Amino acid sequence: MIEQLNDVQKIELEKQWEVLSYGVSSIIPEDEFKEKIAKSIKNEKPLKVKLGLDPTAPDVHLGHTVVLNKLKQFQEFGHTVQLIIGDFTGKIGDPTGKSIARTALTDEEVEHNAKTYFEQFGKVIDMEKVELHYNSKWLSKVGFSEVLKLASTVTVARMLERNDFHNRYEANKPIYLHEFFYPVMQGYDSYALESDIELGGTDQEFNVLFGRQVQEHYGREKQVVLLMPLIEGLDGVEKMSKSKGNYIGVDERPQDIFGKTMSIPDALLMKYFELVSPLSKEEVQEVKRKLDEGTLHPRDAKMKLAASFVEMLHGKEAARQSREQFINVFQKKAMPDEIPEVMWKGEEELLIVDLVKELGLLPSKSEGRRMIKNGGVRIDQEKVTDVNQTVQVTDGVVVQVGKRKFVRLRSSS
Structure with a gap:
């Protein structure tokens, strides 16, 4: 397909490839990704880019924006974002990283959590251009004979390769049969929506690769998987998580977002710039160059980073005010102008x-x-x-x- 592109289309291909592959941990497989972009450009047909959401914890933090920023880039190139609310799979719960089986969600919990996701995601991506899907629409209609056919595509040994299942098996902790079906159902989502691309964190590799397997089972063109790095939280050690208290929430007050960003360890500064900030690749590279040369102090770089987060989530004026307040309170030791x-x-x-x-x-x-x-x-x-x-x-x-x-x-x- 790439050979069939004219010179203008090839320039567009390289532009999309450079932006969309930037900051990605791994692309499985790379050659197919480039072919899909080329096919999209040649046929003037947007790619379908899938992100599955397990609506168990509705509070969105900056760790989630690693994937959201990538979705925004796809949107800017005219591609279609498919958000999948796992209201059916949520009845099982994603076993990834869990030492015990997940508690099933009620319909009311799924509805509430999904609504919160939409409101908070809208701070980063254009929700008016997003396809919203609930996977109960198709999974609730899959017959048991079809489930058995899908189950026959994967072995128990393959399932036990997963660290979470393997560790529970070794520790003689219970693994329930229904948990094995989570990645199978997630893969069926990709088949049902004919997804071209699926995004996920590196900890989701096992699950998202099932989409390719299920699509192949039904004779469909296989999706490409883009795995995004996980971002460490403010402690600089653990993955950002509300339960660990090392997070920056997208719904927090501008001054709190700014202040928390200033506590990011210096060693993680560039990772946050590259993966979380809305700044362009060129702007990030300029920051890195100045830090390496010693012409930019890490404190000033953090202030630029903090302002970019606040502007992304609350606007330019809020970023300006947060910066001024930080300088007054923490550098000049004054009290903020507005106190609850x-x-x-x-x-x-x-x-x-x-x-x-x-x-x-x-x-x-x-x-x-x-x-x-x-x-x-x-x-x-x-x-x-x-x-x-x-x-x-x-x-x-x-x-x-x-x-x-x-x-x-x-x-x-």
Whole structure:
């Protein structure tokens, strides 16, 4: 197909290849991907690009934008994004990385989580140009004889090659038969929608490759798989995850997104630029060049990165204000212009550890004591050094915990 392209089409092919392959961990297989792009250009027919969503945790964080940014690039070239809500597969739950079987979701949970996904994904990709599908539409109609035929395409030994199943088998933990059908059903989604491309994280390789297997079983053209790298969270070690507390949520306040970004370890700075930021490849390369030359301080690079995240999720003005507030609060040690206010109806005098817990600034008194010992609690900008210190609640007093949490108390007395 590539040989059939004219010179203008070949230039377009190289342009799409350079952008769409950038930042991808692996393309399976590469030659087929380039052929699919060429075929799309030649026939003026957009590629169908699939992303399956397991609606178990609706909170989207910047780790998810690694895939979302790639989908956005496909959209910009005119290709069609297929978002698959696994309302049927969600009844099983993806076993990837799990040491026990997943709890099945209710219909209400799936509906709520899916709605949240749509709202948050819309901050990165154009949801008006997305095809939305629920896989119960076709999977609920598949007969048992057809299920048996699909099951015959994979061996139990192949399933046990998966680390999660292998580890549970070795530890003598139960593996339920229905869990084996998750990747088979995910592969059937690709067949039902005639997907050309499927995206997923590197931890999803086993699942997304099933699409090729099922499509081949039915005599269809096989999809190409693009595996995206996983991004470490703010701790610099674990995969970004809300459960690990090392995440930046796409729905967080602009100043919180900015502040959290500034705590990213220097060693991960370029990975975040390349995989998460909306900046172009050329802009990212320019940042890398300046960092390597020593003409750009890592702190200033982080500020550029933080501003790009806030602009992507909240707009240019929010990015500008967040940057100014960060400089005022953390570089000039001033308080932010806008501080959340709380009407205090409790005791007029109480221990500082009780106060920060009551305000929800910290989850427990023990965490409050730890934060005080580390110098992370201030009253009207004065550092609290005594865990047994009492606070006189007066109108306008400002309580600060850590670098980003401020509350101004209002008293009716």
